[in-house]
Every structure is written in C-alpha cells, then in structure tokens.
Amino acid sequence: MSAVTDDHALAAELAGTAGRILQGVREEIGFADSRLLKDTGDLRAHEYLMAALAERRPDDAILSEEGRASVAGKGATPPTANTADEVRLQADRVWIVDPLDGTREFSEEGRRDWAVHVALWEKGRLTAGAVALPAQGKTLVTDPAGATVVNVTGVEPLRVSEPAAGRLRIAVSRTRPPAFVQRLAETLDAKVELVPIGSAGAKISAVLLGEVDAYVHAGGQYEWDSAAPVAVALAAGAHASRIDGSEAVYNQKDPRLPDILVCHPVSASTLLTGIRDVSDALPE
Template sequence: MTRTTTHHDDPPEMICDTSAAIDIATAAGELLLRYREALNSADVDPVEFRKGADRSSQEFIARELSNRFRGDAVLSEEAPDSTERLGASRVWIIDPLDGTREFGEAGRSDWAVHVALIENGSLTAGAVALPGLGITHSSKDPIPQFGVVPSSPRVVVSRTRRPEPVMALAHALDAELIEMGSAGAKAMAVVRGDADIYAHAGGQYEWDSAAPVAVAQAAGLHVSRIDGSALHYNQENPWLPDLLICRAEIAATTLEVLNR
C-alpha cells in the first residue's frame, strides 16, 4: 500500500505524529486485507465476519498507539470510552474499520481505516487508509492541484441513506450523484478530485470524520458543519450530526443551499 510523505520543514513532533498515523492506518489496512482474503470465502456468518475484522483492527491500532505514545488518550468506535480523555492534551481518534458493510462485500474498495490526532482541541495529524485501492491519504500529502469545478458538481452519497437536505442540495445544483460507502472513502474522493462535495446530514460520530477532516482541510478544502459552523472534536458526547467537505470555491453556494 502506498505511504504518503511528509514535509521536512514541519516541526519534528508533527512529522512523527503524522508518520505514525500513516504507518498505523496503512498497516491496519493491510491486516484487514489479509483477514478478508482468509475468511471471505469461508463459511462464516457475515455479521461475525465483520465484527471479527473490526476487533482485529482495533486491537492492532490500540497496541501500536500504546507502544508509540504511551501517555496519549484514545477515542475509538470499537473500545469503551473514558472521560479521562476530556482532560488529555493529546487524544487519538480512530475508526478501525469505516464501512464494514462494504468491507464484507467481495470486490468493494470503498471502506477505510481512520487515525487522527487531536492536540489541545485541534486536529494536528490524520491518515485515511483505503486498503482496497492501495492508498493512504494523510494531512501531509502535497496540496492537490484541482481542476475547474464542473457545471454539474459531483456529490458523493450513500448507497442506502439519502437525507433530504443532501438530496435537495443535489437537485438545486443539478449535481451528478456518485454512490459510495464509507465516510472516509467519500471524503477522500473529494480530496483526490474525483468528487466535489460530500455533505452528510444523517448523523455520525467523531471517529467517522476526524481523520477525513484532517486530510481534507490540509488539502485546502472547506470543512464545517452543514450550517457553516466549526467542527469540534474530543467532546464529552462524540456524536457529530452533520458534516460538509467540499471544494472551497463552491462552499458559499453549497452552504447557502443547505441552509435555505
């Protein structure tokens, strides 16, 4: 799997954190690929298959973070939460397997592994591994060179859930809809320039978006709640109802339509 590089003029501690996020997300993705190859053809209950994959990735990431950053707190979808993280200066927010449904479907690549770091309330490092594509995006990728936004913007949407605000946005912009699975895969489609807008209004948790947002904002994209307010992480309640990641030049129009 491709590992991204860091900029050498950044502070050494930031390079270390980002490199760790990249390495851990990438290695967890490779572990999941091996797990998928070994069990996907076996006679295994699909629900137990996905749970086992989540658990294996969680255990690997937790072990790596503990070994590398012993004093840091962790917020994860697959581990019990602790209020101790609220007073910690450094908190890793992880999703060991984003898009379990897609992971369980042979041949699908729209699933991800998220690893992000919050320092004193700010996102400072993030990596999103897309193991099915052999790519890991990070907050230290070179800033992409985007082309002109098409007259019909490309909006990534869920295969199964279509919140009314998102569909109203797509209708107002005469958008092209691109169906995709996990939040990380959707966000990285915008980062790569394969889509222009990812708007989510169906409810998420911090681990669904922390790493994708870290990568997206480093790429120069607009990131916010769908009302335009800032995204806050390491909150007592990790529920984060909505999200907007889009090309900066169409952010004002997108927000205006979403808030009519």
C-alpha cells in the same frame, strides 16, 4: 524526525498497517458470513491500533469506535476499552480512530470503498491524520507542508481540485442517502450528479482525489467517522465544516457529530446557502 513530523508518519503507519490486517481478515474468513467478517475485522484492527498507540504514545488518550462499552459483546473477550472520558476530556493529545470505516462495504466481495481512520487531536484542533484505503492501495495523510497520497508508485502531493464550471458531483451514502441532498441538488444552479460511495472516509477521500466535488451528510455520524478525513481535507486545502457552516469540534464528551460538508472552498458558499434553503427537510 521531529515530534510533529513523527505524528504524521505514525498516523500513516498505523492506518496502513491496520488496513493490511483487514485485507488479511478478508482473505482468511471470506465473504460467506458477513457478520463474522465484520466483527473480526473491527476487533482485530481495533486491538492492533490500541496496542500500537499504547506502545508508541503511552501518554496520549484514545477514542476508538470499537473501544466503547456498547460494543463489548462483539466477541468472547471484550475489546480494549477507550481512555476514560474524565481523563480524555482533560488530555492535551487524543487519538481518534475508526479501525474499520464502512463495515458493510468491507464485508462485500469486490468493494473498495472502505477505510481506516487515524487522527490526532491536540489542544482543541486536529493536527495529524491518515485515511487508509486498503483495497485501493492508497493512504491519504497530513504532513507538515500539507497533505500527500501514498500509493504503489510513491508519494504525491495532495491538493483538492476546483470543480468544473457548471457541474457538481456530490458523494452520498449508497444505502442511506439523505433526502435533503436530493432536494439540495434540485435547487443548485449547476448540473448535479449524486455519486453513491460507501464509507465516510472513502467519500471524503474521493473529494480530495478529484473523483467527486463535494460530500454532504446529515443524520448520524460520530467523531471517529470524520476526524481523520477532515484532518487530511483541511491539510489539502479543502473546506470542511458542519452543514450550518460552523466548525466541526472534536474530543467532546458526547462524540456524536452528525453532519459534515467537505468541498473545494469555491463551492462552500453555494452549498451552504443551498443547504440552508432546504433546511426544513433536515432530520431533527
């Protein structure tokens, strides 16, 4: 395989394997102690991804949610650290990963809306990415021709579908739905349904799989929450931007990236206009 094709395949492989590790952690620990389950899942998936990338892409930088100094107290042994900021910010290739997106859902028996994110940023843009949905048996992944979804029946092309006329299903947080999204729903000239879904990766995947029509979020996220899903969304023909319409920019010194909009391009103008109209409700 070419180097480019191999990056897509590697993202899918790593996300899928980390997902299987997490499924094993669920089976091993059970659901009685949610904190133990969350911490063990986070750290095992993180350590796998850090070791695999160090072996397979030793010259690339890594930014992982669990590689930050602020999470060093999760276990007796501090997690493997991210590439130092001064090195990462000068690197041409940076892997941006979330070893477990949706820890709350992961720790709740029967919930399927959690994910693993693996994305590659190169010289200013996302070039490869994979979102594994282990409990759903699916991995959404970029490829040179666009995007695909890998499941138990094989590999299928992935292309965002246009919403039905007069209807808009918007994915929102099941625990912290932004108040402004409710106001947005009331202003749109469509029948709007707010659909609670767990992790950011699961929400964006739901847009790409046609289960909802849009994901609108504001009020707190980081690069690892959206990098891989946005990479796949763009490859699948979706609109993906900040909620003011500007580009979502990655590999920054401050990894906070607090808001995102993902939808079919036909809905983007309507949603961005509606968001602007209720902007007084947005958090500072």
